[in-house]
Amino acid sequence: MTDIRMIKRLEEFPSNSIITPGIENKMLNYSFWTSKLHDGKGLVMNSKDIKQFNEETIRKADTVYNLQQYKESLSKKELSAFIKEYKFTDKMKVDDEGKQIKKDFLDSLIKNTNLEGIKEENKIEYGMSIKKLQVRGFPTEAGTYESADSNLDRFQETSCEPCEAVLILHKSKDKKWYFIQTYNYRGWVKAEGIAIAKDKKTVFDYINSENFVIVTGNHVTIDKNVKENNKYNEVFNMGNKISLVANGEVFDKYNRQYYVLNLPLKTEEGYLGFKESLIAKGKDIVEGYLPYTRENIIKQAFKLQGEKYDWGNKFSGRDCSSFIADIYKTFGIMLPRNAGDQESSHGKHYKFDETESVEERNKILDNLSPGAAIFSPGHVMMYLGKIDGVHYMIHDFLAYGKKIEDKYVAVPVAAVAVTSTLLTVSSGVPYIRKFSSAVQFEN
Structure with a gap:
């Protein structure tokens, strides 16, 4: 069923880099932010640490299961x-x-x-x-x-x-x-x-196979379905994990240039079966998980810059919490689906008190490392860093506030964009005043 509102919205908000107030062009490039990292290539957690992190998340979050x-x-x-x-x-x-x-x-x-x-x-x-x-x-x-x-x-x-x-x-x-x-x-x-x-x-x-690829691009399309007699999924999204075929006739023929995917399907009897498909090794995918580094977190976030906001991932996009979750999936990190559950999940927590001034809130933000999730009621953002005393973030959001004469009006964005923490919401309150907590997803 086609949503006529979605068609209209796609025409109104093309997919490109959106410049919000206080943002310079150079800030739209991930390298601007990664160049300022102290230890951008250092591992935040290794595979053993991530396994422990996921176990703690399952233990603490009642929406995440093994x-x-x-x-x-x-x-x-x-x-x-x-x-x-x-x-x-x-x-x-x-x-x-x-x-x-x-x-x-x-x-x-x-x-x-x-x-x-x-x-x-x-x-x-x-x-x-x-x-x-x-x-x-x-x-x-x-x-x-x-x-x-x-x-x-x-x-x-x-x-x-x-x-x-x-x-x-x-x-x-x-x-x-x-x-x-x-x-x-x-x-x-x-x-x-x-x-x-x-x-x-x-x-x-x-699911537990150690031979798999992770989609690290926003969206990637498979190159060839080896067995064409079944419907199959063609487009995969950031964070999707796909098992690989590691031997056999198709592998021997194609493995130099392609990953041989092992895709689930419905057999003629209606049960789970598998088929072999190909995806070029030059596409934005990796074998195994990405190394969990600050640099890689930022790189992954900027691959989604400009993508349309998509409530509940109904079409091809994401909403604010899926933006966060899909980035962290590329490292093998399991997060709850919704922002409120992500906020209470495992990690290093920083709390904001509603009585705190902007200056006091800035001091809390000074403790964060890029990639941290910042939460406000019903919303989640990713922290990028501090430039000339101002903190910045990238997030998937609907609108911000612009003052016209004596009142604020909503300026539509409906996309992933870089903003300062001082940008105002549609009511005229700066985002930073709405923050409730921040979480570094690490042990």
Whole structure:
């Protein structure tokens, strides 16, 4: 279903570097910031440290899971509670065409969640995503919005990326939707995009393989599907992890110039299978994870500069917390999905008190290293550094405030851009006054 608001927005906000007040052209280049790093190439954490970090995140964040250790079944009470976490709100007023949402439509969605089909004990099935999927709060592609001029679909939660392990917890009444658990989110996805495995081992042998590539570019496209008889995912996004084929006829023929990908698919019987595809070694991908250095964090962030803001990753972009999470995925770091959960996750924490002055807040920022996440209510930003007494950040945001005569008006951005911490929000308050905390993602 095409969102007419999204088409309009894409025309209004082309993908390029956006210059906000107080930003010079030189600040739009990652090398400007990496040249100022004290030890930009030094490892922040090695692979052992990152494994420990992820274990601590799973322990502290109740939205992040080790799916391999997830329970084998859910009780009726547990599963019902998960599905009922999604509720209709007063921000769900109009549909894709700007018409008022009707009660019978909402009632049909509740019916399709198939609550009456939940048993006393519900065995979990294992599977993998074969393409990028929208994760929805309810089993429907239809959108709902706060107003006719809004493009924030309130049914959209996040995305399930290709080649992810998923747990199938429940199925909709019409059988077209699965209620799934990924490593950091639950929600409804279209069943056609999930291949159910015959056994748990197949999924986690793939996920735990030490022979893989990570997509380090914003988006990359595979070069060739060796077996053309199935639909397959063509475009991969930053942070996507794809298992490799390390031997065999295709590997022997192509491995000098290509990585031979092992992509999940649905077999003719409807179960999880795999196929070989190729992606050129010259593309923006790496074998294994990127080294976790300050320089690499900044480089990854600037690859997303100018990309459109995309609420819940509904289309090809990201929102503010996915901007952060996808960058850190390239290092093998697992973060919660939403900004509020990222703020309370594992790491070195710095707190801001609402009574603090700008000068006092600047002193807290002085303690941060580039790459730290800075949080305000409902938003997350990445810290870049300090120039001439002013702190700067890069983030994926909708707008800033500009004073016209005696009031502030919102200036649309809806993209990833570099800003100072003194830039004002639409109400006229500087961003720095809205900060609640900052987190360095390290042990």
